[in-house]
Amino acid sequence: MFFNEEFETLPRPALEALQLKRLQSTLDRVYANVPFYKASFAAAGVDPSAVKCLEDLQKLPFTTKQNMRDSYPYGLFAVPLEEIVRIHASSGTTGKPTVVGYTQQDINTWSELMARSFVAAGAHKGDIIHNAYGYGLFTGGLGAHYGAERLGASVIPISGGNTKRQIMIMQDFGSSVLTCTPSYSLFMAEEAQAEGVDFKNLKLRVGIFGAEPWSEAMRREIEEKLNLSALDIYGLSEIMGPGVAIECIEAKHGLHIWEDHFIPEIINPETGECLPEGELGELVITTITKQGIPLIRYRTRDITSISYEPCICGRTHARITRMSGRSDDMLIIRGVNVFPTQIEAVLVGIEGIEPHYMLIVDRQGTLDTLTVQVEVSEHLFSDEIKVLQALSRRVEKEIKDMLGVTCTAKLVEPKTIQRSDGKAQRVIDNRKLV
Numbered sequence: 001m002f003f004n005e006e007f008e009t010l011p012r013p014a015l016e017a018l019q020l021k022r023l024q025s026t027l028d029r030v031y032a033n034v035p036f037y038k039a040s041f042a043a044a045g046v047d048p049s050a051v052k053c054l055e056d057l058q059k060l061p062f063t064t065k066q067n068m069r070d071s072y073p074y075g076l077f078a079v080p081l082e083e084i085v086r087i088h089a090s091s092g093t094t095g096k097p098t099v100v101g102y103t104q105q106d107i108n109t110w111s112e113l114m115a116r117s118f119v120a121a122g123a124h125k126g127d128i129i130h131n132a133y134g135y136g137l138f139t140g141g142l143g144a145h146y147g148a149e150r151l152g153a154s155v156i157p158i159s160g161g162n163t164k165r166q167i168m169i170m171q172d173f174g175s176s177v178l179t180c181t182p183s184y185s186l187f188m189a190e191e192a193q194a195e196g197v198d199f200k201n202l203k204l205r206v207g208i209f210g211a212e213p214w215s216e217a218m219r220r221e222i223e224e225k226l227n228l229s230a231l232d233i234y235g236l237s238e239i240m241g242p243g244v245a246i247e248c249i250e251a252k253h254g255l256h257i258w259e260d261h262f263i264p265e266i267i268n269p270e271t272g273e274c275l276p277e278g279e280l281g282e283l284v285i286t287t288i289t290k291q292g293i294p295l296i297r298y299r300t301r302d303i304t305s306i307s308y309e310p311c312i313c314g315r316t317h318a319r320i321t322r323m324s325g326r327s328d329d330m331l332i333i334r335g336v337n338v339f340p341t342q343i344e345a346v347l348v349g350i351e352g353i354e355p356h357y358m359l360i361v362d363r364q365g366t367l368d369t370l371t372v373q374v375e376v377s378e379h380l381f382s383d384e385i386k387v388l389q390a391l392s393r394r395v396e397k398e399i400k401d402m403l404g405v406t407c408t409a410k411l412v413e414p415k416t417i418q419r420s421d422g423k424a425q426r427v428i429d430n431r432k433l434v
């Protein structure tokens with residue numbers, strides 16, 4: 001099933017020809033309208049005429065989040081403000097938010113790409129889409145909302161929060177598709193259990209989860225607890241919002257990135273060099289249809305790899321693997337590189353442990369320390385101390401065996417690690433404060 005069969009299945013030569021045409025027109029537009037690009041191209045000794053084929057994209061300089069911050073709020077917009085119909089922003093961990101603007105055409109494109117994403121994930125007209133992504137400056141809520149309407153489904157704009165009420169509404173309204181962060185879906189499962197509600201009696205069929213990194217092990221946990229098929233959706237406000245890439249329900253193996261609107265590249269984050277198909281590196285995206293704020297070679301900081309292998313679903317668009325994490329979230333503990341999702345995958349596999357955890361990194365003298373706080377299941381918590389101690393040792397050993405990192409496991413009572421109705425915070429790095 002497709003939403004826009006012609007474009008979703010465009011043979012690669014036609015897709016690439018379209019990309020080149022759209023890229024060249026985008027380059028002309030930003031060169032003429034955004035002083036930042038004129039200057040950055042000049043500094044690299046290039047202008048739009050240097051791009052004669054898709055590989056020539058590599059001649060152009062990158063755009064970074066810092067460039068966006070330096071242009072705060074509207075400096076990178078390529079159209080006059082009168083043409084902007086929507087503004088979103090993503091709150092960074094530091095300082096001012098990153099601001100993005102959409103023309104009416106940008107909103108139309110976004111709605112179509114979200115509608116395509118819904119269909120790829122197995123949703124259709126007639127579905128009741130329970131949209132628990134936050135509405136507001138965050139792109140999750142409104143992005144999914146417009147896509148659901150474009151699809152012709154019924155959307156419940158519930159946003160995040162008030163979990164008990166969410167569960168009542170899912171039951172009473174017969175929600176068939178759930179959209180929220182993966183961590184919030186597990187919180188919902190927990191609340192439902194406390195309320196005596198069994199997800200097996202709900203109509204939910206598909207869950208479309210993203211906005212934060214999650215592991216394959218977490219997928220299995222969610223599918224079991226919520227009794228649905230869980231799909232991974234990726235996006236970022238700078239590029240558009242949710243719906244840049246999505247897994248298809250047929251293969252559930254890699255996220256199709258909508259290449260008629262975005263050109264992906266994978267680079268070595270250290271050297272900036274492009275990496276071949278299949279190698280893990282940083283995802284760089286160039287937008288080729290955006291009007292409000294087109295971005296050339298935007299460094300997402302997200303770590304993935306790309307595959308151009310044909311997919312059983314029939315879509316011709318390349319697939320990126322599930323994000324391992326962000327290059328700036330990667331923890332380096334005593335020289336070992338670790339992503340929180342790798343620790344998550346280990347934890348989820350251990351019986352008696354709940355998928356709620358917090359990683360605390362510290363420094364004692366010159367040595368880094370990692371403490372893994374994780375919740376114990378209700379039925380184990382009342383057990384003897386010996387059982388709990390053995391469980392801690394097991395967590396420490398499995399993390400050491402799988403990732404080569406020494407840690408201290410700290411088991412905590414059920415429901416004591418902070419829950420979030422949006423993006424979960426998983427890491428406290430006290431070293432950064434020093």
Ligand code: DLL
Pocket residue numbers: 090133138139140209210211212213214232233234235236237238241242243300302322323325326
């Ligand atoms: O999180 C957009 C979104 C909303 C995506 C709803 C999916 C669903 P930002 O707040 O700008 O936008 O955050 C973007 O979140 O660079 C990634 O680091 C992370 N992220 C988003 N989706 C995924 C995912 C939205 N599926 C940043 N897996 C991105 C891992 C993800 N990380």
